[in-house]
Amino acid sequence: MQTLYTKLKQLFKLGELTEQRQDLAFITVAQEQLRPLLLHLRDREGFTHLVLLTAVDWMEEGQFQLTYLLNDRAGARDIGLRVMLPRDSATMDSIHDIWPTAATYQRELREMFGIGFPDSPGVNDEFILEGWNDIPPYRRDFDTLKYSEENYSHRPDRETTDPAQHMKQQLYPDEG
Amino acid sequence: MKEELKKRVIKGPDGFEFEVDPLQDYYCEAPPTVQPAAYQKIVEKIFNWARSESIWILGFGTGCGAIEMRPLMTPRFDAYRFGVQWRPTPRQANLFIISGYLSTKTLKRAIRSYEQMQNPKYVIGLGSCTINGGMYWDSYNTIKRLDDYLPVDLYIAGCMPRPEALLAGFEEMKKIIRAGKAEGGNLYAENFDWYKANQKKVIHDWDMPEHSW
Ligand code: SF4
Numbered sequence: 001m002q003t004l005y006t007k008l009k010q011l012f013k014l015g016e017l018t019e020q021r022q023d024l025a026f027i028t029v030a031q032e033q034l035r036p037l038l039l040h041l042r043d044r045e046g047f048t049h050l051v052l053l054t055a056v057d058w059m060e061e062g063q064f065q066l067t068y069l070l071n072d073r074a075g076a077r078d079i080g081l082r083v084m085l086p087r088d089s090a091t092m093d094s095i096h097d098i099w100p101t102a103a104t105y106q107r108e109l110r111e112m113f114g115i116g117f118p119d120s121p122g123v124n125d126e127f128i129l130e131g132w133n134d135i136p137p138y139r140r141d142f143d144t145l146k147y148s149e150e151n152y153s154h155r156p157d158r159e160t161t162d163p164a165q166h167m168k169q170q171l172y173p174d175e176g
Numbered sequence: 177m178k179e180e181l182k183k184r185v186i187k188g189p190d191g192f193e194f195e196v197d198p199l200q201d202y203y204c205e206a207p208p209t210v211q212p213a214a215y216q217k218i219v220e221k222i223f224n225w226a227r228s229e230s231i232w233i234l235g236f237g238t239g240c241g242a243i244e245m246r247p248l249m250t251p252r253f254d255a256y257r258f259g260v261q262w263r264p265t266p267r268q269a270n271l272f273i274i275s276g277y278l279s280t281k282t283l284k285r286a287i288r289s290y291e292q293m294q295n296p297k298y299v300i301g302l303g304s305c306t307i308n309g310g311m312y313w314d315s316y317n318t319i320k321r322l323d324d325y326l327p328v329d330l331y332i333a334g335c336m337p338r339p340e341a342l343l344a345g346f347e348e349m350k351k352i353i354r355a356g357k358a359e360g361g362n363l364y365a366e367n368f369d370w371y372k373a374n375q376k377k378v379i380h381d382w383d384m385p386e387h388s389w
Contacts, residue, residue: 129317130281131381137316145314151378152320158308 001025001077004045012037015082026067026080031092034083038068038098046072047079050098053105055113059140062087064115068095085115094120112138178383203385208365211295213356220356227270227296228353231260231346234269236289239276241302241336253339260346266292271349274326276336277305277318280378283325287375290326291388295361298353300345301331310335324374327360327367 005017005027015028029037041047047070056065068081085092094117096103106117111127114136126132135142168175183197199205213220237245248255249262263269266289278286290299301322304310309320322328329352332345352358364371368387376382 128281130284131379133380134316142316144316147316148309148314148318148320151316152309152318153324155308155321158313160313 001079004079008037008040011040023077024080025078026082028082028084031083031085034068034081035093035095035098037081038070038095041070041079042098046074049073050101051078053095053102053109055109055115055138057087057113057138057140058084059087064090064113066092066109066115089116090114091116091118094118094123096120112136114139181383199385203387204389205386206389207368207387208291208361208389210362210365212362224354224356228350229259231271231298231349232263232269233260233271233273234266234289234293235262235264236266236272236286237275238278238282238286239303239305241275241305244302244336244339244342245273245275248339248342253343255339255343255346258343258346266290267294269293270296271298271300272326273300273302274306274322274328275302277303277310277312277315278322279317280319280380281317283319283375284379284384287325288384288388290364296353296358297361298329298349298358299326299360300349301328302342302345303337304333304335307331307333319378325371325378327363327371329358329360 001017001019001022005014005025008014008027012033013030014033015030018026020026049071051069051071052067053069054067056067058065064085064087066083066085068083069078070081071078083092090113092115094102094106096106096119103121103123106120107123107125107127109115110117110120110123111129111132117123129137134147137144137147181198183195185193186196187193215223233245235245237243245262247253255261266272270293272286272290272293274286290297299322301307305312305318306322306328309315309318312318313320319325330345330349332341334341337345349358372386
């Protein structure tokens with residue numbers, strides 16, 4: 001991976017490299033570097049398969065992290081590209097023309113995180129949710145407990161126990 | 177509202193144009209009516225016995241619990257020996273097992289399927305998710321009390337209940353039917369407005385007929 005990184009570094013402006021395993025590494029890249037880098041990796045380095053595209057909400061830093069995980073089947077290695085986006089009105093270029101499957105991921109990210117991908121086909125269609133009326137539910141400032149309490153009625157006599165305490169009582173009743 | 181449910185003009189293959197209003201033309205939107213017992217008590221008793229031995233489950237799985245149906249309908253647990261069998265369409269089924277958590281999206285489909293079943297019809301809530309939300313009690317898209325939305329005859333507790341629990345549940349269900357207490361369909365008809373109000377409270381984009389029949 002180090003060799004690949006050195007090679008890529010001559011062509012692109014890259015952030016740091018995190019080597020998770022011998023066959024898995026992550027590189028942080030700037031937003032505008034992503035497309036040429038993806039094309040290069042796909043066409044020149046054998047990373048022909050987009051494994052997944054997902055997001056992480058770094059609420060405290062005001063950023064979304066997009067992770068593009070690519071797989072090189074022949075070389076049996078994976079590389080993840082991280083792109084940081086400002087959290088407010090986050091938008092990213094669509095890569096559906098590089099990998100058509102990306103359109104589905106982008107549609108999901110638009111719905112669950114509210115990250116916009118203009119020009120991605122069908123990106124504004126509902127994906128999993130129907131009739132959603134709040135902020136996107138995977139954003140960390142979305143309070144799922146509050147939402148569920150406002151929307152769905154509880155059975156009044158529902159009891160809850162702390163699982164750790166409960167099991168302790170069940171298994172070791174003498175220990176108080 | 178969905179495109180296919182909107183009123184529109186359609187051109188037939190012979191060039192003839194006609195108007196279609198799917199909600200009126202494809203479905204009967206009239207609310208369900210209560211169907212009182214038609215015969216004398218003693219005859220109804222025989223009927224109820226017959227009904228209890230003729231349980232047809234709708235093959236509709238909602239949560240994790242649906243996985244327990246496979247061992248049940250195959251030789252390992254073989255529910256068929258109890259006179260319980262599965263059907264692929266609501267029109268042919270009389271028992272609806274809500275097999276676990278129900279997201280509001282699935283709830284829509286569950287309501288439509290339930291309404292298309294013929295009377296007498298029964299509902300079993302399987303697993304703690306249908307009872308009080310279970311481990312999805314704080315989820316943003318699953319309901320927490322099935323009986324707010326559909327009339328439930330019987331709950332089977334557990335997360336998830338084993339096939340044995342389901343078999344015991346079927347026996348319990350038969351007892352309820354034999355006692356003439358499985359009046360879910362009529363309960364639904366009687367409190368139709370209440371059920372609809374509850375359903376519409378959680379389904380924010382109501383894009384289906386008022387009553388799918
Ligand atoms: S009760 Fe348990 S097994 Fe059943 S749907 Fe809920 S979480 Fe899954």
